[in-house]
Amino acid sequence: MLNIIVKTFKELTLEELYAILQLRSEIFVVEQNCVYQDIDYKDQNALHIIGYKNDGIVAYTRVFKPDENFDHAGIGRVLVKFGERHLKYGYAIMEASIRVIEDTYHETKIRISAQAHLKRFYNNLGFVEIGEQYLEDGIPHIGMEKV
Template sequence: MIVCVKSFNELTTKDLYAVLQLRSEIFVVEQNCVYQDIDGKDFNALHVLGFKNDKLVAYTRIFKPGDYFKEASIGRVVVKKSERQHKYGYSIMEASIAAVKEHLQQTTIKISAQKYLLKFYNNLGFKEDGEEYLEDGIPHMVMYKH
């Protein structure tokens, strides 16, 4: 998988279409969750794109402190279902953590993690903080990496 980091203005129309298609495929269709994915926050995000054979297979978006949470954050973590056996979730998250350090000069990262993925995020150094809550009908937990 080849990973690149782009600002919103650096995304090509093909990149943007692939990002929105992948996010919709997973967060709306696969998870059967009707919500507004296109939330106006993409303009301020750095987009971490993972390509395999020129096809987008993994993605996250990252924010500097104050643009989403008080801390730097990573969100919209997604891997195409047919590619999950390759552990691209770890690759895209490791690239995202590195991008937070390199592009934002931050080491503390806050995420809103789907509860069923806690072990995945624990393996990346994130720790739970606070109580479980529902976001779009899905159990989540706040997690931090310092």
Template sequence: MLTIKISAFNELSIDELYSLLQLRSEVFVVEQDCVYQDIDGKDQNALHVLGYNNKSLVAYTRIFKPGDYFKEASIGRVVVLENERKHSYGYDIMKASIDAIKMHYNTTEIKISAQVYLKRFYNNLEFKEIGEEYLEDDIPHIAMLRS
């Protein structure tokens, strides 16, 4: 079971910020072999959902209130360390993120931009596909909505 910590950008310690950027880079840039601008200027507006196994950051998302990223609240940068995925931490970090949106933003309507190969994972969390697939950083994505 993950230990969850939720922080605004200015509440993150330097070590927490370093760890979350390192995790995002390890998975999105190195593992997925995708050169893109991860540090996009949006972290300052997000709440950061950090998932720890013991004292190691193994899962992460960032969440946005309605209007900050999409019209709806949103969850992005969903990531779990590769050698920790067997523990279903993806579900744990997403459920914590959905709960955080309800608690902090008082809404259940959430839009995400999901990598297509993860559609079933998000379907299991009650997200439904909307619209057509599209390329984002050369990776097939689809918009999904949960209400």
């Protein structure tokens, strides 16, 4: 069972922040073999949606209010720990993130920059492609929006 909590940057403990950054590095830098600047000074303005299982973080997103990253609310750094992906925690963490945006910012229009190979996953959550595919940090991405 996934226990999902929401925290501002200032509410994160040092241990939580370290675990989040470690997991983001494990997935986005090591697993995807992508050298990029993950620590981007955007975490301070985000809400952090954290999925815990047995006291460890296994799923995560960060969400932004409108005009913070996009013209609309946004979700980024979507991840699920490798060994937990078969449990569909990606859907749970994304559905929780969508609810947080709706409840906190009273927004239904949400933008994401999705890795292109995950397009169908995001389609299943109500996101549709906008624009052309592009490279971001050497990985094919597509802009997507949920209305």
